[in-house]
Amino acid sequence: MRRLLAVHAHPDDESSKGAATLARYVAEGAQVTVVSCTNGESGSVLNERFEPLHRAARDITGVRRLEMAGAQAALGIDHVWLGYVDSGLPDVGEPLRALSFATLPLEISGRPLVRLIRRLRPQVVVTYDEMGGYPHPDHIRCHEVTMWAVEHAAEGLPELGEPWQVQKVYYDRSMSGPRLQALLGALEATDPDDERLPFVREWAARLGERGHTLTTRVDVGAHLDARDVALRSHASQVDPESRFFFWPNDLLRQAWPTDDYELVRSRVAREGTEDDLFAGVEED
DSSP states (O other), rough: OEEEEESSSTHHHHHHSSSHHHHHHHHHHHHEEEEEEOOOOOOOOOOOOOOHHHHHHHOHHHHHHHHHHHHHHHHHHHEEEEEOOOOOOOOOOOOOOOGGOOOOHHHHHTTHHHHHHHHHOOSEEEEOOOSSSSSHHHHHHHHHHHHHHHHHHSSOOOOOSOOOOEEEEEEEEOOOOHHHHHHHHHHHHOTTTTTTTTHHHHHHHHTTTTTTTOOOEEGGGGHHHHHHHHHHHHHTTTOTOOOOTTOHHHHHHHOOOEEEEEEEEESSSOOOBBBBBBOOOOOO
């Protein structure tokens, strides 16, 4: 059986980064598990259209847990909370929240993930790069914890279960300059008066050639609708009309119908660009 573990910092990250990949592999019969390292309780309501503000003010953790349950159902995935406190995104010079995820030593915060890897035995693990995809303290720590746990799951720490060797580790590369250029060109050809064009042009210029390290492009055209449902489940965080998240899916299928990744650790041979995270993997 094929088994995939995706490790994310906060609830909603799984829906904005590679969600259609998760839905695809679930549909193909793989065991797909998402880990949320934190509860997201230091986040604020980012969607101006979110109506039950009184509820979020009273219990943002509860709101985000319910939202995660909706996304889980939309994607068909298994889900695990590590339960760490969201570190927040303080201003420069301001301290992180005390005892939050990003402040804990790896030797503490990594142990539950080692135990989980050994229990689930994934052949493939997906996470963020050294910069966390973007420099949020919890995203950076998510990278560090994941890489530490993958390494230590393979040997040592006998109290955490039988060792397990992950065969492949990927970084999410869902946003790249070439992808934005392709989508920009398709949007200009489809509707040259689209009000999103100035925003997309600026975004594409900012990304430049970022994405040259891509090794793996997974066709997810048939699973974009599931991704959209999952994203909209995180209603406190995602505006359902967001031009950042939501593109016409027909345009995506035409211009760039893949989720993209960089293979950074592998125990199997790779030849050229992959179209499957499980390429070359030994199943049991």
